[in-house]
Amino acid sequence: MDLVYTGKTKNVYKLEDGNYLLKFKDDVTGTDGVFDPGANTVGLSIEGAGRAGLSLTKYFFEIINAKGIPTHYLSADIENATMTVKPATVFGQGLEVICRYRAVGSFLRRYGKYAQDGQELDAFVEVTLKDDDREDPPITKDALAMLNILSESEYEILKDLTKKIGNIVKETLAEKGIELYDIKFEFGRVGADNHIALIDEISGGNMRAFKNGEYIEPLVLEKLILA
Amino acid sequence: MDLVYTGKTKNVYKLEDGNYLLKFKDDVTGTDGVFDPGANTVGLSIEGAGRAGLSLTKYFFEIINAKGIPTHYLSADIENATMTVKPATVFGQGLEVICRYRAVGSFLRRYGKYAQDGQELDAFVEVTLKDDDREDPPITKDALAMLNILSESEYEILKDLTKKIGNIVKETLAEKGIELYDIKFEFGRVGADNHIALIDEISGGNMRAFKNGEYIEPLVLEKLILA
Numbered sequence: 001m002d003l004v005y006t007g008k009t010k011n012v013y014k015l016e017d018g019n020y021l022l023k024f025k026d027d028v029t030g031t032d033g034v035f036d037p038g039a040n041t042v043g044l045s046i047e048g049a050g051r052a053g054l055s056l057t058k059y060f061f062e063i064i065n066a067k068g069i070p071t072h073y074l075s076a077d078i079e080n081a082t083m084t085v086k087p088a089t090v091f092g093q094g095l096e097v098i099c100r101y102r103a104v105g106s107f108l109r110r111y112g113k114y115a116q117d118g119q120e121l122d123a124f125v126e127v128t129l130k131d132d133d134r135e136d137p138p139i140t141k142d143a144l145a146m147l148n149i150l151s152e153s154e155y156e157i158l159k160d161l162t163k164k165i166g167n168i169v170k171e172t173l174a175e176k177g178i179e180l181y182d183i184k185f186e187f188g189r190v191g192a193d194n195h196i197a198l199i200d201e202i203s204g205g206n207m208r209a210f211k212n213g214e215y216i217e218p219l220v221l222e223k224l225i226l227a
Numbered sequence: 228m229d230l231v232y233t234g235k236t237k238n239v240y241k242l243e244d245g246n247y248l249l250k251f252k253d254d255v256t257g258t259d260g261v262f263d264p265g266a267n268t269v270g271l272s273i274e275g276a277g278r279a280g281l282s283l284t285k286y287f288f289e290i291i292n293a294k295g296i297p298t299h300y301l302s303a304d305i306e307n308a309t310m311t312v313k314p315a316t317v318f319g320q321g322l323e324v325i326c327r328y329r330a331v332g333s334f335l336r337r338y339g340k341y342a343q344d345g346q347e348l349d350a351f352v353e354v355t356l357k358d359d360d361r362e363d364p365p366i367t368k369d370a371l372a373m374l375n376i377l378s379e380s381e382y383e384i385l386k387d388l389t390k391k392i393g394n395i396v397k398e399t400l401a402e403k404g405i406e407l408y409d410i411k412f413e414f415g416r417v418g419a420d421n422h423i424a425l426i427d428e429i430s431g432g433n434m435r436a437f438k439n440g441e442y443i444e445p446l447v448l449e450k451l452i453l454a
Binding site for chain 1: 319320336337338339340341342348349351352353356358360361364365366367368369370373374376
């Protein structure tokens with residue numbers, strides 16, 4: 001089993017059968033020891049964060065697979081904090097796809113002239129390039145097509161899948177009295193037909209969630225959802 | 228005649244007949260005394276810059292009007308550096324629409340992971356919000372519609388007009404051996420039917436142009452084009 005990629009929050013190994021193993025780390029993104037799902041740096045390390053993130057990822061990916069929405073997920077081993085996935089190729093050098101239900105974070109920093117802090121948004125989808133050096137710039141459908149990162153028809157599929165998956169997470173959280181503000185996903189091309197599938201993870205570190213007006217830290221969120 | 232707006236490079240007066248008078252100043256945008264069409268600050272003041280900018284604007288707006296593309300332009304008085312225009316309302320609190328033929332400037336700063344410096348672009352259209360405090364953030368068609376700034380159908384009209392007008396300017400420059408790298412426009416709603424029309428100006432300060440590989444300053448560019 002070869003280590004093929006060392007990420008900020010997980011490592012990727014290639015398996016002999018052609019599939020991949022994701023090893024979830026205890027590191028979470030943030031700045032100066034404070035968790036921030038939009039940050040590009042590892043802010044802190046929390047014992048058990050990897051297993052907790054994987055538990056939530058397994059939970060959501062199994063729901064999403066069962067609804068017929070394609071993902072790269074095959075199985076999870078919570079004890080060892082590993083997940084087995086199908087091979088996938090990312091778009092360009094990687095995109096982040098954000099689904100927003102409240103105007104906070106980078107959305108508000110960009111569009112604060114037109115949006116109120118915390119204003120409701122109806123599963124609004126944005127795409128950013130994964131590019132730490134350029135602070136993950138937002139990118140339009142036209143620019144994605146022009147730069148040969150994502151075709152126009154793929155963009156529409158991506159947007160539609162993002163809203164569907166975002167809404168599944170939002171409804172799951174709502175059943176526990178938790179409100180989803182925003183969530184980020186990664187997608188890739190999977191299978192011989194290169195269909196678009198959800199990849200990576202869905203853990204507390206990918207979303208902003210609030211309960212009774214209070215922000216919920218990823219580890220607490222994972223416990224509340226899986227309780 | 229009432230002063231209704233004081234801009235970085237021009238002032239706006241309301242006329243008694245309902246039209247408006249734009250008074251072109253000798254100030255141009257830039258930073259630390261260096262011209263930069265993308266800057267939000269007045270970088271320097273150049274004697275005659277206002278009349279030169281107006282001369283080029285008159286030249287292009289008359290060509291564009293003659294081609295049946297709607298603008299707010301009515302007439303120009305070069306001596307007094309004033310232009311008479313129809314009333315227009317901007318989208319939201321103002322947009323900038325950029326048409327790109329080479330990957331330079333903010334495009335390259337954002338998408339340099341995928342584009343080479345100076346790479347050819349085929350009249351690529353981008354929209355940014357006029358918002359000095361937030362450094363004129365780029366915005367997508369979806370976000371413009373969601374924030375009630377521009378409808379989806381208006382966006383398509385805006386994009387189509389931008390390419391048409393950009394290509395008119397590009398071809399005009401090419402006849403003088405000058406290459407247009409990028410140009411920014413402003414549009415607004417004009418007339419009882421609120422049709423989308425080109426507003427503001429088309430001067431050297433709105434574009435980046437090169438001749439024999441050398442960048443051409445706005446005042447030189449205006450002389451070369453009108454020669």
